[in-house]
Amino acid sequence: MSETVQVMSQVALPHDAKAGPTKAEVRAVTLSKLGLRPSDHFVDVGSCTGAVTIEAARRVARVTALERKPERVEVTEQNLEMNEYDAEVTVRNAEAPEGFPEDADAAFLGGSRNFEAVLDCALESGVDRIVMNVARLEVAGKAVEAFRERGILDEVVQLQVSHGYDLVGATSFDSQNPVYVVVGRRDAEGLT
Numbered sequence: 001m002s003e004t005v006q007v008m009s010q011v012a013l014p015h016d017a018k019a020g021p022t023k024a025e026v027r028a029v030t031l032s033k034l035g036l037r038p039s040d041h042f043v044d045v046g047s048c049t050g051a052v053t054i055e056a057a058r059r060v061a062r063v064t065a066l067e068r069k070p071e072r073v074e075v076t077e078q079n080l081e082m083n084e085y086d087a088e089v090t091v092r093n094a095e096a097p098e099g100f101p102e103d104a105d106a107a108f109l110g111g112s113r114n115f116e117a118v119l120d121c122a123l124e125s126g127v128d129r130i131v132m133n134v135a136r137l138e139v140a141g142k143a144v145e146a147f148r149e150r151g152i153l154d155e156v157v158q159l160q161v162s163h164g165y166d167l168v169g170a171t172s173f174d175s176q177n178p179v180y181v182v183v184g185r186r187d188a189e190g191l192t
């Protein structure tokens with residue numbers, strides 16, 4: 001039983017792509033901040049390996065995955081085939097805001113191209129929860145400002161994950177680059 005639960009909760013990503021995947025711990029925080037609901041239509045902007053698309057597809061009714069690079073669209077599709085999920089998933093080769101659906105509820109920006117236009121488009125489409133992950137400091141600053149200007153800045157979380165490994169019988173750690181998780185909600189009160 002516990003073995004089945006563990007396998008179901010994992011994401012299989014046998015096909016890889018440069019720039020991905022969003023790491024498991026970062027996905028966990030990101031999806032939790034998005035507060036996904038079973039009836040949601042979720043949009044993954046910059047699906048790359050499909051890691052976020054797949055996890056979201058186990059939690060919501062519909063997912064639209066947008067990816068500007070055709071070879072990464074293929075990787076998203078290949079990894080989707082290797083996983084179980086219940087949502088209706090549409091994968092589009094498009095550079096957002098192009099291809100952004102008109103009836104979305106929540107969105108994740110893993111890619112930062114045109115992010116201000118993507119935010120505007122998402123808000124017009126009815127999105128009320130939006131999270132953007134950023135690795136580069138300068139882009140993170142611009143993202144925070146863009147969320148603030150639109151009155152949706154709710155939280156900024158800096159994540160730094162390290163994984164233990166065996167070092168001559170003891171445990172040492174390998175650290176990953178920090179990630180800024182910019183959390184937006186419609187009518188947010190700003191940082192407190």
Ligand SMILES: C[S@@+](CC[C@H](N)C(=O)[O-])C[C@H]1O[C@@H](n2cnc3c(N)ncnc32)[C@H](O)[C@@H]1O
Binds near residue numbers: 019051114
């Ligand atoms: C850091 S990766 C995202 C990783 C992904 N969440 C995963 O788990 O594999 C960023 C991706 O966003 C894509 N991208 C960037 N801006 C985009 C946009 N405006 N529309 C669609 N794709 C975009 C890039 O091509 C790249 O594949």
